[in-house]
Structure formats: structure tokens, C-alpha cells
Amino acid sequence: MNVMTPEGYVAADGRRIGPVLMEMKNITLRFGGVKAITDISFEIREGEIRAIIGPNGAGKSSMLNVISGFYVPQEGEVWFRGAKRPPMKPYQVARQGIARTFQNIALFDGMSVLDNIMTGRLTLMRSGLLSQAIWWGGAEKEETAHREKVEKIIDFLEIQNIRKTPVGRLPYGLKKRVELARALAAEPKLLLLDEPMAGMNVEEKEDMCRFILDVNDEFGTTIALIEHDMGVVMDLSDRVVVMDYGKKIGDGTPDEVRSNPDVINAYLGVAHE
Amino acid sequence: MSEQLLYAAEAGLNGLMAGVLYALVALGFVLIFKASGIFNYAQGVLALFAALTLVGFQNGQVPFAHLINAIFGTQIHEFGWHLPAVVAILLTGAVMVLLAILIERLILKHLVNQAPIILFMATIGLAYFLEGFGDIMWGADIKKLDVGLPQGISDTVESVTDRLFGYGFFIDRLDIVATVVAALLVLTLTLFSQFTKYGRALRAVADDHQAALSVGISLRFIWVMVWSIAGIVALVAGVMWGAKSGVQFSLSLIALKALPVLMLGGFTSIPGAIVGGLIIGMGEKLFEFFIGPMIGGATENWFAYVLALLFLVFRPQGLFGERIIERV
Ligand SMILES: Nc1ncnc2c1ncn2[C@@H]1O[C@H](COP(=O)(O)OP(=O)(O)O)[C@@H](O)[C@H]1O
Ligand SMILES: [Mg+2]
Numbered sequence: 001m002n003v004m005t006p007e008g009y010v011a012a013d014g015r016r017i018g019p020v021l022m023e024m025k026n027i028t029l030r031f032g033g034v035k036a037i038t039d040i041s042f043e044i045r046e047g048e049i050r051a052i053i054g055p056n057g058a059g060k061s062s063m064l065n066v067i068s069g070f071y072v073p074q075e076g077e078v079w080f081r082g083a084k085r086p087p088m089k090p091y092q093v094a095r096q097g098i099a100r101t102f103q104n105i106a107l108f109d110g111m112s113v114l115d116n117i118m119t120g121r122l123t124l125m126r127s128g129l130l131s132q133a134i135w136w137g138g139a140e141k142e143e144t145a146h147r148e149k150v151e152k153i154i155d156f157l158e159i160q161n162i163r164k165t166p167v168g169r170l171p172y173g174l175k176k177r178v179e180l181a182r183a184l185a186a187e188p189k190l191l192l193l194d195e196p197m198a199g200m201n202v203e204e205k206e207d208m209c210r211f212i213l214d215v216n217d218e219f220g221t222t223i224a225l226i227e228h229d230m231g232v233v234m235d236l237s238d239r240v241v242v243m244d245y246g247k248k249i250g251d252g253t254p255d256e257v258r259s260n261p262d263v264i265n266a267y268l269g270v271a272h273e
Numbered sequence: 274m275s276e277q278l279l280y281a282a283e284a285g286l287n288g289l290m291a292g293v294l295y296a297l298v299a300l301g302f303v304l305i306f307k308a309s310g311i312f313n314y315a316q317g318v319l320a321l322f323a324a325l326t327l328v329g330f331q332n333g334q335v336p337f338a339h340l341i342n343a344i345f346g347t348q349i350h351e352f353g354w355h356l357p358a359v360v361a362i363l364l365t366g367a368v369m370v371l372l373a374i375l376i377e378r379l380i381l382k383h384l385v386n387q388a389p390i391i392l393f394m395a396t397i398g399l400a401y402f403l404e405g406f407g408d409i410m411w412g413a414d415i416k417k418l419d420v421g422l423p424q425g426i427s428d429t430v431e432s433v434t435d436r437l438f439g440y441g442f443f444i445d446r447l448d449i450v451a452t453v454v455a456a457l458l459v460l461t462l463t464l465f466s467q468f469t470k471y472g473r474a475l476r477a478v479a480d481d482h483q484a485a486l487s488v489g490i491s492l493r494f495i496w497v498m499v500w501s502i503a504g505i506v507a508l509v510a511g512v513m514w515g516a517k518s519g520v521q522f523s524l525s526l527i528a529l530k531a532l533p534v535l536m537l538g539g540f541t542s543i544p545g546a547i548v549g550g551l552i553i554g555m556g557e558k559l560f561e562f563f564i565g566p567m568i569g570g571a572t573e574n575w576f577a578y579v580l581a582l583l584f585l586v587f588r589p590q591g592l593f594g595e596r597i598i599e600r601v
Contacts, residue, residue, distance in 0.1 A: 068487065070483075070486070089486075089491070090486040090487060091486050091489045091490055091491045091492075094486070094487060094488060094489035095489045099487070099488075100487050102483065102484075102487070106481050106483040106484035106487065107481065107484060108476070108477055108480035108481055108484055108485075109480060109481070110476075110479075110480050111476065111477075111480065115473070115476075118473065119473060119474075119477050119484075119485075119488045119490075120488055122470060122473065122474055122477075122488055122489055122490060123488065123489035125470045139469070143468075182488065183487075186488065186489070
């Protein structure tokens with residue numbers, strides 16, 4: 001990384017990274033006596049692929065849950081697009097243009113792939129209840145427009161042949177892909193991915209890597225992702241936050257992080273999965 | 274066709290019509306259960322409350338008249354107007370929506386993430402509260418509900434069946450109307466859930482709360498919506514039942530008949546609620562017809578429960594219920 005300015009920086013591959021999109025300030029999160037996150041601050045910049053890494057139980061998922069409103073931190077502030085965010089419910093965060101996937105996949109098992117991805121567009125749908133009842137034509141036109149967007153995402157993620165399949169019947173790797181598709185359908189400003197490649201075989205991982213890079217490249221989506229696999233992280237991300245036991249022990253480009261003694265320690269101390 | 278069979282067919286047909294009402298109440302249960310995992314004990318009382326309110330509005334009754342008179346020594350009972358049925362029904366619909374909002378605000382909101390048994394207890398409380406509230410608000414006397422639905426035996430059915438089989442079936446006109454209205458209601462609900470934004474959101478919430486939140490759905494809004502729909506379904510059931518046998522507090526007991534319907538149809542299946550209701554309605558009439566005389570009659574009181582018990586033993590998820598897997 002060359003010089004960091006308020007306007008951004010130029011990434012290793014020459015992409016221009018923009019100003020701060022989201023900033024976490026001194027976040028502390030406790031569950032009863034357990035401190036899942038201790039006084040962590042970091043920022044995510046526009047257009048960036050930002051990774052959060054660390055051993056199991058380090059508090060990575062908790063951090064993602066704070067960003068997406070699922071957990072409410074006891075201390076600290078969340079800033080989004082230059083404004084301090086008041087405490088928000090997850091659905092309100094989603095409506096601000098922050099979409100996410102889950103470590104343990106949360107899909108609508110009873111619905112088809114297509115329907116699942118369509119739910120991703122709920123926040124963008126305009127027609128209210130009354131107008132849908134009264135003016136069916138308008139609602140239908142809107143539905144068609146949303147369908148077209150969703151079909152583009154389906155093509156983009158190469159899942160055309162399963163679009164009518166009930167999600168409950170899909171193998172794990174494809175479920176992860178459908179979950180990504182649903183998040184993308186919301187046309188998010190910020191995309192949060194919790195271990196998008198966990199439990200995948202090598203080929204599936206390569207596909208997922210390519211999709212993540214393409215999403216960032218083609219739509220300019222800012223991405224924050226959690227990943228275990230160091231190799232993947234180094235390939236994908238512009239900057240990395242390293243967590244251990246709820247604390248931040250490193251923050252920088254993959255190269256900087258790799259040579260950070262604290263990080264090396266943490267990773268040598270814990271068996272690599 | 275033999276005479277015996279014709280009588281049986283008539284009894285079965287009548288049972289089918291009664292089953293429509295069971296199905297309507299069960300439908301209200303299923304909607305709320307699917308969306309929030311709450312077993313709503315108050316569903317039957319909702320039907321009673323809706324019917325009471327409808328009659329009250331129609332006849333221009335002053336709500337809480339007894340209470341007001343007792344406190345202020347006044348003698349008011351009626352506003353002295355008579356509302357057209359359609360207006361009264363729309364107003365009652367609005368009251369049911371208001372009730373849904375209040376239930377969410379005052380009860381459900383405070384019990385998020387509580388164990389299902391706690392929520393179940395809360396709905397029991399709600400049921401008794403609403404029953405008492407309805408009593409204070411509109412009075413405990415049996416009321417006649419007349420929204421202009423056709424009454425009496427259908428001459429058409431009688432003459433047609435007479436010509437066909439040489440035996441005229443006695444079918445209540447009201448039952449036929451109830452069946453048509455129930456069918457329309459189910460059709461509307463299906464279209465709503467399949468083709469509207471809110472229907473999609475409702476299905477999403479019924480499937481997975483976390484995932485629903487992550488796509489920007491407000492659970493509280495969906496709960497208000499689903500309780501409103503259940504309230505309106507209860508209104509329809511209350512109107513039909515009230516038109517048939519008057520609005521009285523025993524109306525809330527139809528909720529008890531909905532229980533075996535749910536065990537048959539499964540707690541999460543809308544088609545199950547409907548088919549279950551029809552099977553129970555028809556089954557109890559036919560059983561009474563064929564077996565009743567042999568064992569001293571009055572089998573309608575217990576037939577549904579015994580059938581449900583058999584289902585519990587051999588097919589606990591019901592006819593259409595989803596596999597029973599604990600959500601973790
Ligand atoms: N909902 C919760 N309730 C209680 N403890 C939790 C909850 N979520 C996470 N934790 C705890 O917080 C710590 C961090 O967990 P997590 O954020 O899932 O770590 P990671 O994703 O890095 O593996 C762990 O000790 C975990 O047990
Ligand atoms: Mg995790």
C-alpha cells in the first residue's frame with residue numbers, strides 16, 4: 001500500500017480505494033462475564049476488500065454481528081457514511097444498504113433458489129400493500145424489473161440450473177453461493193461475509209474467490225469478510241484486521257500483517273485449521 | 274342409491290359445511306404459529322370478540338354501557354342508529370387490526386426470545402382477558418347476528434337432489450355461503466402470500482427469523498400483520514358461526530374443536546388446516562350416523578378428539594405437517 005490519505009489509497013493491484021465508509025470506534029461487547037470484543041477500532045474504506053482474521057473464538061463473527069446490528073455493543077460507536085449510527089435493529093441496518101451472509105448459512109429452506117434471492121430485494125421494493133391490491137399491473141411491472149436484476153445475479157454466480165430447486169435440497173457449497181446471491185440482490189453498499197469459504201472443497205473455494213473479486217470489481221461493492229484460510233486472505237484482501245481473544249493484534253496490508261510478531265505468535269500458538 | 278346411503282350423504286355434506294368453520298379457526302392458528310411459533314390459545318376468543326363487536330357496531334350499542342351507567346348513574350344503552358352490515362364489518366376489521374397492534378405492543382414485544390410455553394401462557398391470559406373485556410364492552414347476553422346472509426334450507430339443493438335421487442337433501446343456505454366465503458378467503462390469502470411483497474416477507478419470517486432480519490424484514494411489523502390477518506379470519510369465522518347459532522360466549526369453545534383439526538392437519542400447514550377441518554366436520558357427522566346409534570349416540574362430543582389422539586400416536590406431524598425437527 002502506498003500513502004494513506006483521507007481520500008483513500010492505491011491498492012497493491014492499482015485499484016483506487018476511497019474514503020472511510022464505516023468506522024468502528026472502541027467497540028466492546030460482553031456476554032455476561034465473557035468479553036467477546038475488547039476496545040476494538042478499525043475502519044473500512046469504500047471499494048475495499050477488508051478481511052478480519054483470527055483463531056476460533058477470537059470474536060470475528062461477533063464483530064460482524066455488531067456491524068449488522070444483530071449484537072449491540074456495550075461500549076463504542078459505529079460510524080457509517082460519515083455519521084454516527086444510533087442503535088439499530090438488524091432490519092434497519094439492512095435497509096441502510098448493508099447485506100450479509102452467516103457463518104452457519106441462514107437461508108429460507110422451504111423456498112426455491114429464485115424466491116430466496118428475490119427476498120434480497122425486499123428492501124428495494126416500492127409497492128405497498130394497498131397499491132398492490134388496487135393496481136395489480138404496477139406491482140407486476142415492478143416484480144418483473146426485480147426479476148430481471150435477480151436473473152443477472154443468477155447468471156453472474158452461475159447457478160442458472162438450480163434456480164427452481166428448493167434450497168433445503170442443495171449441497172453445502174451451493175447453499176453458500178445462494179446466500180451470497182441473496183445478499184447481492186440487495187445491491188448493498190457494504191457486503192459482510194462470515195467465512196464464505198468454510199467447509200468448501202478446493203474447486204468451490206476458487207470459484208467463491210473469483211466471485212468475491214468480481215463483485216468488488218464490477219459493482220464496486222465494499223466487502224468485509226471473515227476467513228480462516230490465510231492463503232485465501234492474502235490473495236483476496238487489501239487490508240486485514242487480526243483479532244485474538246477479543247483484542248485487535250494487527251491491522252494492515254497482508255504483507256504487513258504477515259510480518260507482525262504478535263500475529264505470528266497467535267497463529268503459531270493455535271493449531272491452524 | 275339406497276335410502277341409507279342417501280341419508281349418510283346428506284349428513285356427510287352437512288358435516289363438510291360445519292368443517293369449514295373448524296377449518297377457519299384452525300387457519301388462524303396456523304398463520305400465527307407459522308410466523309412466530311406461538312400457539313395462540315386466544316384464536317377462538319378472537320372470533321367471539323369480533324362477532325360481539327360486529328353486532329355492537331351494527332346495533333349502535335354504546336360500548337361499556339353497563340360500566341358507564343354504573344359509575345355515572347346514567348341510563349344510556351344505544352346510540353340509536355343502525356349501521357349497514359358492510360360498514361359494521363369494515364369497522365370491525367379495523368378494530369381487529371387495532372387489536373393486533375395492541376397485542377404486539379403490549380405483550381409480544383416484551384416476550385421476544387422467550388420460551389414457547391411462556392408465549393402460550395401469555396395467549397391464555399389474553400384469551401381470558403378478551404373474554405372478560407368483550408363482556409364488559411358489549412354485555413353478556415346472547416345476541417342475534419344478522420348481516421343479511423341467506424338463512425334456511427336451500428330449495429334449489431333440495432329440488433335438484435330430489436330430482437336426481439328421489440330424495441331431497443336438506444342443506445342450510447348459510448352453510449353454502451360459509452363454504453364459498455371460506456374458499457374465497459383461502460384463495461385471497463394464498464395469492465397474498467405468493468405474489469405480494471408482504472406475503473413474501475411473511476413466508477420468509479415463517480421460514481427463518483435470522484435470515485429474514487438480514488434481508489431487512491421487521492419481525493414486529495410481520496407479527497402485527499399476521500395477527501391482523503388472524504383477526505380478520507376470526508371475524509369471518511365469528512360472523513358465520515354467529516349467524517348460525519347466535520353470538521354467545523360458547524363461541525370461544527370452537528377453538529377447542531380446532532385443536533383436533535390441527536393435530537390432523539399439522540400445526541404448520543394451511544392446506545392441512547382446511548382438509549383437517551373438513552375431515553373432522555364430515556367424520557363426526559358420519560360416525561354419529563353409522564356408529565352413533567349402536568353406542569348410544571352423542572359421539573360428536575368426543576369423536577374429533579379420539580381421531581386426533583389416533584393421529585398423535587401414528588402420525589404426530591399430522592397429514593401435511595412438516596417433519597418435526599427441533600430448531601436450534
Ligand atoms: N450469542 C452469544 N452468546 C454468548 N456468547 C457468545 C455469543 N456469540 C459469541 N459468543 C462468545 O463470544 C466469543 C467470540 O465468538 P465469535 O465471535 O463467534 O468468534 P469467532 O467468529 O472469531 O470464532 C466466544 O467466546 C463465544 O462463545
Ligand atoms: Mg465465527
